[in-house]
Amino acid sequence: MLxxxxxxxxxxxxxxxxxxxxxFSCKTCFHGQLLKDPAHYTLQEAQSLLAHFREHYRLDAVTLLGGEPLLYPHIVEISQYAKKLGLKVEICTNAHPGYRRTIEELAPTLDKMRVSLDGLEASHDLIRQRGSFRGALQMLTLARLNGVDIGATMVVTSRNLQEVVPLAQLLEGYGVRELKLHCLRLVGNALDNPDLAVTDTTAYAHLHRQIADADLTIQILYDSDLSPEPPGQACPNLVSGGWLDRIESDPAGGLTVSCKAVGRDVHAFRWDKTAARILYEPRENDEFQLGIPDVVYQTA
Incomplete structure (x- = not known):
C-alpha cells in the first residue's frame, strides 16, 4: 500500500x-492527554506489524517507544522477535531505576538503549520528575555493563539550551557515544508550557559554536531545525527514490511518515490490527496534503 x-x-x-x-508526564511530551489513553499493541499485533515491514519494505531496524516502552508487558518478547527477524533493535526510555531487571533481560537483544535527558539535573528533573536524572544515569551504567551500546536524546528548550555541551561532557564519562538533539514542537504537553520554546532562534548559532569549541568525543546529532542556517528545500512527498528513512506507528495503528507530523493526528496511512495490513485513509488535512516535511538530522 505504501x-x-x-x-x-x-x-x-x-x-x-x-x-x-x-x-512520567513530561512538560515536553508530544502525547499530552493521550498518556491516559489505553490504546496499545498486543504482542501478536506488534509481531505482525514488524513481519509485514520486514517482508514488504525490507525493514532494517526498529526503535521501541511509548509512552514508556519498559512498561509494555511483552517488551522482552517483542525485542527477541525483532532480532529473530534480523532487525537492529533500539529502545528510547526514561530509564527509571525501577526497570533495572527489565533492562537486564532486554540486554542480549538490544543494539542500543537511548535515554531521554533534558539538560543537567535541575533542568531535567523540573521537566520530568524529582530524582529522575540520577536514576537515568544509573541505568545508563547498568546497560553499558550489560554490553549495550548507549545513547541519549535531548529536547532543546529555552531552559536547557546552555546545558547541551555540559551534558555532553558529562555523558562522555558514562561511555555514551551519541547525543541526539531535538527541536521542541508545541504539541501535547508542550502546548501548556510555551515558555520552554526557544523564541530567539539566533541562539542556535551560539550553541553550534559551543559544540565546535568543546572538542567533544561524543557524536552530536541535531534536528536541522536547530541549525542557525535557513532550512533547506523540503521534499514534497517526504520520500527520496522510494527510500523512506523512518516511519512511526502510534498505539492505535496510525502510521506517520514525517516526524514533524507525529502527535498531530494527520496520518494518511493506518495499520489495521485485525486484518494485519496497511490501509490508506486520505484526509484534507493529512500530512501529504499539508506537505509536512520530515525532520532532517545532521552531525555537528
Missing part, C-alpha cells in the same frame, strides 16, 4: 509506539 500510493518501496527504521502509558 508503494502504490506514496512510492515507498523500502523503510529503514520503524518507530514503534507500543503503548501511550507512561510513569
Amino acid at each position: 508503494s502504490e500510493i506514496a512510492g515507498i518501496t523500502r523503510v529503514r527504521m520503524l518507530y514503534l509506539q507500543l503503548l501511550y502509558r507512561c510513569n
Whole structure:
C-alpha cells in the first residue's frame, strides 16, 4: 500500500509506539492527554506489524517507544522477535531505576538503549520528575555493563539550551557515544508550557559554536531545525527514490511518515490490527496534503 500510493518501496527504521502509558508526564511530551489513553499493541499485533515491514519494505531496524516502552508487558518478547527477524533493535526510555531487571533481560537483544535527558539535573528533573536524572544515569551504567551500546536524546528548550555541551561532557564519562538533539514542537504537553520554546532562534548559532569549541568525543546529532542556517528545500512527498528513512506507528495503528507530523493526528496511512495490513485513509488535512516535511538530522 505504501508503494502504490506514496512510492515507498523500502523503510529503514520503524518507530514503534507500543503503548501511550507512561510513569512520567513530561512538560515536553508530544502525547499530552493521550498518556491516559489505553490504546496499545498486543504482542501478536506488534509481531505482525514488524513481519509485514520486514517482508514488504525490507525493514532494517526498529526503535521501541511509548509512552514508556519498559512498561509494555511483552517488551522482552517483542525485542527477541525483532532480532529473530534480523532487525537492529533500539529502545528510547526514561530509564527509571525501577526497570533495572527489565533492562537486564532486554540486554542480549538490544543494539542500543537511548535515554531521554533534558539538560543537567535541575533542568531535567523540573521537566520530568524529582530524582529522575540520577536514576537515568544509573541505568545508563547498568546497560553499558550489560554490553549495550548507549545513547541519549535531548529536547532543546529555552531552559536547557546552555546545558547541551555540559551534558555532553558529562555523558562522555558514562561511555555514551551519541547525543541526539531535538527541536521542541508545541504539541501535547508542550502546548501548556510555551515558555520552554526557544523564541530567539539566533541562539542556535551560539550553541553550534559551543559544540565546535568543546572538542567533544561524543557524536552530536541535531534536528536541522536547530541549525542557525535557513532550512533547506523540503521534499514534497517526504520520500527520496522510494527510500523512506523512518516511519512511526502510534498505539492505535496510525502510521506517520514525517516526524514533524507525529502527535498531530494527520496520518494518511493506518495499520489495521485485525486484518494485519496497511490501509490508506486520505484526509484534507493529512500530512501529504499539508506537505509536512520530515525532520532532517545532521552531525555537528
